[in-house]
Amino acid sequence: MSAQETTAATLIDGRACAERVLADVERQSQALRQEGITPGLAVVLVGEDPASQVYVRNKMRKAEAVGIRSFEYRFDDTLKQAELLTLLAKLNADPEINGILVQLPLPATIDEHAVLQAIDPRKDVDGFHVENVGGLIQGRDALAPCTPTGCLQLLKQQCGDLAGKHAVVIGRSNIVGKPMAALLLAEHCSVSVIHSRSVAPEALARQADIVVVAVGRPEMVDARWIKPGAVVIDVGINRRQQHDGKTRLVGDVDFASVALIASAITPVPGGVGPMTIALLMHNTLKATRLQHASAESLALF
Ligand SMILES: Nc1nc2c(c(=O)[nH]1)N[C@@H](CN(C=O)c1ccc(C(=O)N[C@@H](CCC(=O)O)C(=O)O)cc1)CN2
Numbered sequence: 535m536s537a538q539e540t541t542a543a544t545l546i547d548g549r550a551c552a553e554r555v556l557a558d559v560e561r562q563s564q565a566l567r568q569e570g571i572t573p574g575l576a577v578v579l580v581g582e583d584p585a586s587q588v589y590v591r592n593k594m595r596k597a598e599a600v601g602i603r604s605f606e607y608r609f610d611d612t613l614k615q616a617e618l619l620t621l622l623a624k625l626n627a628d629p630e631i632n633g634i635l636v637q638l639p640l641p642a643t644i645d646e647h648a649v650l651q652a653i654d655p656r657k658d659v660d661g662f663h664v665e666n667v668g669g670l671i672q673g674r675d676a677l678a679p680c681t682p683t684g685c686l687q688l689l690k691q692q693c694g695d696l697a698g699k700h701a702v703v704i705g706r707s708n709i710v711g712k713p714m715a716a717l718l719l720a721e722h723c724s725v726s727v728i729h730s731r732s733v734a735p736e737a738l739a740r741q742a743d744i745v746v747v748a749v750g751r752p753e754m755v756d757a758r759w760i761k762p763g764a765v766v767i768d769v770g771i772n773r774r775q776q777h778d779g780k781t782r783l784v785g786d787v788d789f790a791s792v793a794l795i796a797s798a799i800t801p802v803p804g805g806v807g808p809m810t811i812a813l814l815m816h817n818t819l820k821a822t823r824l825q826h827a828s829a830e831s832l833a834l835f
Pocket residue numbers: 585588589635636637638639660680681771783802803804805806807808809810811
């Protein structure tokens with residue numbers, strides 16, 4: 535049976551929402567071109583991770599499709615950290631480059647934190663630099679991580695105003711869980727974060743109006759975790775082997791049971807994933823505008 539046939543919940547269509555974000559980015563990049571500005575995005579990939587290769591290719595394609603010039607830097611996993619830092623310093627200084635992203639995960643030989651800190655925060659379109667993380671925590675208009683920002687857009691589209699809602703975030707990664715909690719707090723939600731040491735996590739999650747799941751464990755969250763009528767956002771992307779030997783993508787949520795009890799749910803694929811790439815393009819435009827606005831204000835002196 536297809537997801538559509540079993541579901542009682544509304545399916546939140548991430549592909550359609552991503553197309554709307556991308557159409558808006560394209561309009562904005564056309565407007566910038568009228569001013570003689572072409573946004574530029576540098577994408578850095580180290581190693582041979584097959585999923586990362588696909589994501590990077592999709593990022594380059596989407597960038598070109600919305601009028602952002604993309605510059606690809608690919609290396610095998612023998613690349614030294616010092617060489618990567620030298621490249622980032624060059625990209626930081628290059629006025630043609632407005633956004634820089636280093637695809638994660640990096641090989642174990644490279645210190646991820648040191649690399650992310652080497653990106654100019656104004657070009658940090660992934661929103662992983664501590665300056666942007668700090669801005670997000672303080673509720674400032676910082677460059678925020680793409681996946682949680684995409685989740686927030688899907689939630690706002692589905693629920694409207696989020697103020698006063700009880701949101702539970704399951705997972706506390708730096709890329710999704712923690713920034714997701716900060717974004718929901720900025721929308722005036724009451725936020726709980728569940729993690730591996732939480733006591734009675736199902737009972738806590740069952741109190742939530744909104745549940746965002748980002749744990750990296752296939753189909754871990756089933757109907758026992760969900761209050762009837764809650765809205766569920768599934769960030770997980772896991773490849774699961776089927777009986778016939780083929781693999782299929784599943785989320786961190788057990789879609790079949792949760793769709794019978796939630797009021798709305800994101801599918802995997804076609805939910806959060808497409809929003810991640812759309813928000814990357816949005817952030818590249820935002821970074822471009824910020825850089826040109828600060829260059830203009832400096833020119834006044
Ligand atoms: N530097 C970064 N690294 C990583 C990030 C990130 O935001 N910045 N996030 C993930 C991977 N990722 C983007 O990089 C990403 C993952 C999934 C998708 C997506 O569109 N998924 C599709 C399914 C695709 C498939 O078949 O595999 C979907 O859910 O519909 C986009 C981007 C880790 N690294």
